[in-house]
Amino acid sequence: MEHLKGMRLFDTIKDASLKFQCMYKDCTNSCCKNFHTVEIGFDEIFSLSRYFVIHFPYDSVNGRFIGNALVGFVESKTGCVFLRDGVGCMLGDDRPLFCKSYPFFVHPDTSRLIIDPACPGFSEVEGALIYESNSISEEIRRKYIVYGIQLVEDILKMREFTKFLADNDLLVSGNIEIRGKSVQINLVNESKLLDLDKNTMEEAINKGYIKAIYAHLNSFKNVDKLARRVADMEGGDEDLVVL
Numbered sequence: 001m002e003h004l005k006g007m008r009l010f011d012t013i014k015d016a017s018l019k020f021q022c023m024y025k026d027c028t029n030s031c032c033k034n035f036h037t038v039e040i041g042f043d044e045i046f047s048l049s050r051y052f053v054i055h056f057p058y059d060s061v062n063g064r065f066i067g068n069a070l071v072g073f074v075e076s077k078t079g080c081v082f083l084r085d086g087v088g089c090m091l092g093d094d095r096p097l098f099c100k101s102y103p104f105f106v107h108p109d110t111s112r113l114i115i116d117p118a119c120p121g122f123s124e125v126e127g128a129l130i131y132e133s134n135s136i137s138e139e140i141r142r143k144y145i146v147y148g149i150q151l152v153e154d155i156l157k158m159r160e161f162t163k164f165l166a167d168n169d170l171l172v173s174g175n176i177e178i179r180g181k182s183v184q185i186n187l188v189n190e191s192k193l194l195d196l197d198k199n200t201m202e203e204a205i206n207k208g209y210i211k212a213i214y215a216h217l218n219s220f221k222n223v224d225k226l227a228r229r230v231a232d233m234e235g236g237d238e239d240l241v242v243l
């Protein structure tokens with residue numbers, strides 16, 4: 001799982017006194033300033049394509065394509081496009097499940113609890129205990145883990161979807177270029193999609209895959225939002241090319 005890179009298993013013995021409290025605008029290592037992509041599930045394609053570029057990078061460790069929302073531009077260290085100083089996340093409840101769950105995740109294959117040690121909200125001093133009375137505390141479960149569980153369920157649906165895309169050879173690679181710097185992306189080739197045989201097309205329609213593919217393709221209109229954000233942060237005019 002791409003989004004679990006750099007994270008570690010929560011250890012119920014070693015981490016017995018570990019607490020968590022988000023530091024929000026006082027955070028010294030804000031996740032929203034560090035995120036440039038977030039892994040998403042299948043159902044999220046529809047809601048998040050309104051805000052972000054959605055694409056399907058290859059996870060070489062696990063040998064499959066995954067769903068990603070491009071929330072920032074790594075070359076410019078912009079952080080997330082929807083982060084506003086002094087305000088926080090502009091998306092409120094529409095933000096990705098990844099963001100709602102962070103810095104806690106549930107492993108899709110083992111259901112074990114994962115935490116991101118890079119988050120400065122963990123300490124043994126401040127905040128809510130993560131584990132008490134032999135289970136995850138109610139506060140941490142309600143605020144974070146419920147979203148981690150939703151994300152896992154949706155990632156499993158995404159796996160089926162990207163397998164369908166790969167099995168039918170529908171993905172091609174391309175680039176988004178902003179201010180002379182490029183990001184490699186994988187997108188659906190619409191010509192190949194239209195050439196699918198009748199049975200495969202019916203399967204794609206019935207499973208909601210066609211709607212998802214067009215939400216993904218339409219998400220490329222959000223490249224200009226990213227370019228404007230980069231221009232705002234770096235100064236100067238926006239300069240973007242989509243290939």
Ligand code: SF4
Nearest residue numbers: 022023027031119121
């Ligand atoms: S979740 Fe962690 S990294 Fe993100 S703002 Fe809160 S304390 Fe900072």
Ligand code: SF4
Nearest residue numbers: 032080082083089099
């Ligand atoms: S969508 Fe919101 S919570 Fe997620 S990275 Fe962007 S600003 Fe942060």
